Amino acid sequence: MDVAILDAARDCVAEFGVRRTTLTEVARRAGVSRPTVYRRWPDTGSLIADLLVRELRDVVGHAIPPGGSARARLLDGIVIGADRIRTNALFTKIFRTDTDLMLTYVFGRLGRNQRELILLFAAVIREGQRDGSIRDGDPEQLATMLLLIAQSAVQSAGMVRDILDEQHLDAELARAIDGYLIPDGAERLA
Secondary structure: OHHHHHHHHHHHHHHHOOOOOOHHHHHHHHOOOHHHHHHHOOOHHHHHHHHHHHHHHHHHHOOOOOOOOHHHHHHHHHHHHHHHHHHOHHHHHHHHHOHHHHHHHHHHOOOHHHHHHHHHHHHHHHHHHHHOOOOOOOHHHHHHHHHHHHHHHHHOOHHHOOOOOHHHHHHHHHHHHHHHHOOOOOOOOO
């Protein structure tokens, strides 16, 4: 039932945007009653928040490759993940129609998705510090900087498209991440 409701919410946001998505429309599309939706989510905001967490987990969960050094995996995962977020129908709609809703998470505070990415990045950074592929430093601080770099590459990609098309943006993002994580004397990946 929850999956059907989240799928219906995804369809509504992709079609209407966040502001015009209602729990009534989500319930109709999911084929359930409004009270069924309200028992699980008290309002549209909490439903959308859970939807975005699910969407980002799906994107990022499939982005980090299983093999190779931790630095190579993290670099590929962030570049692939950033590309998938930039081309994801749901995030594209939100960036286009509900930009002001995103401002809180750019300038005001860390959201649940951002915190989860920091934890994921920090875990891979710890692996990289153990395997020698990532430089020393506090893993959470390094992960937070990676979040800022990746977030900027996703959110500002449209504004620099005439200078950095998607292919070149990905290549430059890879170089930035590799240069940031590389230990002294190690060979660059990108």
